[in-house]
Amino acid sequence: MEKGGVQSLDRAFTLLELLCKSPGGMAIHQITELTGLHKSTVHRMLTAMAERGYVRKMGDGVYRAGMRICELSDYVQQNLDVVELAREPMERLSRRTGETVHLVEWDGNEVVYIYKVESIHGAIRMVSRIGMRRPMYCTGMGKAILAFQSDSKVVDYWKGTEHESYTAHTIVRQEAFLREIHEIRCQGYALDNEENELGVRCVAAAIPDWQGNVSHALSISAPISRMTDERINALVPELMEVRNEIASYLGADCKSITPETKY
Numbered sequence: 001m002e003k004g005g006v007q008s009l010d011r012a013f014t015l016l017e018l019l020c021k022s023p024g025g026m027a028i029h030q031i032t033e034l035t036g037l038h039k040s041t042v043h044r045m046l047t048a049m050a051e052r053g054y055v056r057k058m059g060d061g062v063y064r065a066g067m068r069i070c071e072l073s074d075y076v077q078q079n080l081d082v083v084e085l086a087r088e089p090m091e092r093l094s095r096r097t098g099e100t101v102h103l104v105e106w107d108g109n110e111v112v113y114i115y116k117v118e119s120i121h122g123a124i125r126m127v128s129r130i131g132m133r134r135p136m137y138c139t140g141m142g143k144a145i146l147a148f149q150s151d152s153k154v155v156d157y158w159k160g161t162e163h164e165s166y167t168a169h170t171i172v173r174q175e176a177f178l179r180e181i182h183e184i185r186c187q188g189y190a191l192d193n194e195e196n197e198l199g200v201r202c203v204a205a206a207i208p209d210w211q212g213n214v215s216h217a218l219s220i221s222a223p224i225s226r227m228t229d230e231r232i233n234a235l236v237p238e239l240m241e242v243r244n245e246i247a248s249y250l251g252a253d254c255k256s257i258t259p260e261t262k263y
Helices: 002-022 028-035 038-049 069-077 083-097 138-144 150-157 175-185 228-248
Strands: 056-058 063-065 100-107 108-118 133-135 189-195 200-208 214-223
Touching: 002 028, 002 038, 002 056, 002 063, 028 038, 038 083, 069 189, 083 100, 083 108, 083 214, 083 228, 100 138, 108 138, 138 150, 138 175, 138 189, 138 214, 150 175, 200 228, 214 228
Parallel strands: none
Antiparallel strands: 056 063, 100 108, 100 214, 108 133, 189 200, 200 214
């Protein structure tokens, strides 16, 4: 009974996924051809799912995914706690690299630090703290998020923001900034080369959700003495692995959602 129950559940999910991916819906004979299931089995499962609102039977005999799916999706999104989802992967990343790991959220023209795992070295503490706000143009995480936006939105952001030189390395010219965004789209991650805090470099990646939208980003930060170009190259795979893990909790497939494909 247990095996049969699991098999029935697996078949029901197969049917539901087929219908969700079919914009025009599917007739029973189409489903049986694709799945190899018996017509009576398909009909029985569709009838049960229709009674609960997961599928709809149209007048022409075609079945479509029902609005119950959208309703449950809204509940899932409303209950997502990004910090809770990211906490363990971030702590693991910090332990593995020995460096400080940040998580930010996009808010207006700024990013807000919402979680931070301190470096094990501890000798040099960064000025960042949970709740701190920073302009997007001078942080790796802010630039990573902007790289997922359209060209027009990036330009609108730039024109609507006052540009202060936090260090001698802060980018304050539009042309240079747009070149930076283009480079981020090509390589898939962003750098902060002492643009926000003197003596500190970071490598950052945006975190897309299931729709490909981006409102969070992750970074690894360290003093320039430890953050050479060679070290950054070595850290990128570790950063992207954890970014992909967090994004998967948000329903994203980072193999198909990149800054280049999104914007």
